[in-house]
Amino acid sequence: MKSGSGMDDREYLPLSWLSQANYCLRRAALLMNECVWEENAETAKGRAEHENVHTRRVERRGTQLKLYEYTVFSDALGLVGKCDCIEAVRSEQGCVIPAANFPVQLYPIEYKHGSVREELSYQIQLCAQAMCLEEMFHTNISNGALFYISAHRRFEVLFTNELRRIVEKTAEELRSIRDAFCIPAAEYGPKCKKCSLKEYCMPKVKLTAQKYCEILAQEAKEVELQ
Template sequence: MYREEDFLQLSGIQHFVFCRRQWALSYIEMQWQENVRTAEGRILHEKAHDPSLKEKRGDLLIVRAMPVHSREMGVSGECDVVEFHKAPEGISLAGREGTYIAIPVEYKRGIPKTDDSDILQVTAQAMCLEEMLCCKIPRGYIYYGETKHRVEVIFTDEIREKVKNAFTEMHKYYEQRYTPKVKISKRCNACSLKDICVPVLNKRKSVSTYIDKMLSEKENE
């Protein structure tokens, strides 16, 4: 179990999966720059994260900006939206009649990604909710602003294991204050930290590596 002062930000898992260096620059070195994509995403989340907007629609209760945490994984954060659906197999909620099942809904500005960064983020939210509410959450959703459509995510054992492994690795880097080198790809062009990261410089061999190689070649002559 992690201490509260050692908790990492839950939302960081999305950045970590996208690029470990980007995550380290943002969450270890505390460097950040906003571009059009991050600005649009921030505006979308601000609308979803208004805690004053609680809705009750029949047997459905909608809670926004719900704080969550996990001592087992050592993370904390907020769910954009948690839907509580009335169901006989659910759990009791304070001040509410009946029992409910919890379903997290994460909001994203664009379209579904080719990697599983969004999936791991909403899965991590569900795992936090399960620990806090002592329940089982089988599925959740990701709402994409560009398509205006929500995608169902089934929280499989494989996805849950990926979440645990990612947070374990994140804690290791954070404790060591280690910023990984960049793995250059096409995604670098869309990264808000491109000017800080300067990925092209990481392609060049360091002076010390060059000297070591030259000395080794001399010794073998």
């Protein structure tokens, strides 16, 4: 099956890796090279159709539906992933989806752990899901939400043009490191302290000996103050 884009032989990358790429492109590259990921348009679409038919959970309340664990993909972005939840509410300006026999407006929701915070990488992931849904169902989605489970709070996210451009740029960066199979050089920074790959990555190695010593001294000082 060939799509209009003619990109069916292309490997589809996991949408969730956009968050990793936004956090650190080197981290995303290290993860990609450690994992075996082979998903092209055929398998992505086949899997989406299969999973959405067989494992999708749909809750209905009148003209409102909630679709859980819904597989989405985009030819334009070359991504495949899952929406934790999509709210679908009856709207004459909405789109047609297989689960409803009336037009609906879609509203994706991504569940998150931890404290409520404005995290760009989360917003990128959510916006990418919306862009997949727009492409799949020929519709427009202006906003969605991050739902922080412990705090039981929603954080509304607007899918602005700026956020959409960041999604496209991040997807392109992810694609380029995948295609070139390269690992970008490490850039040591505050993000590295919490990075689970830091032992493997060794981000300080490329620093000069003097800079390395300065960082060690600074970290020792921070430990003393704790």
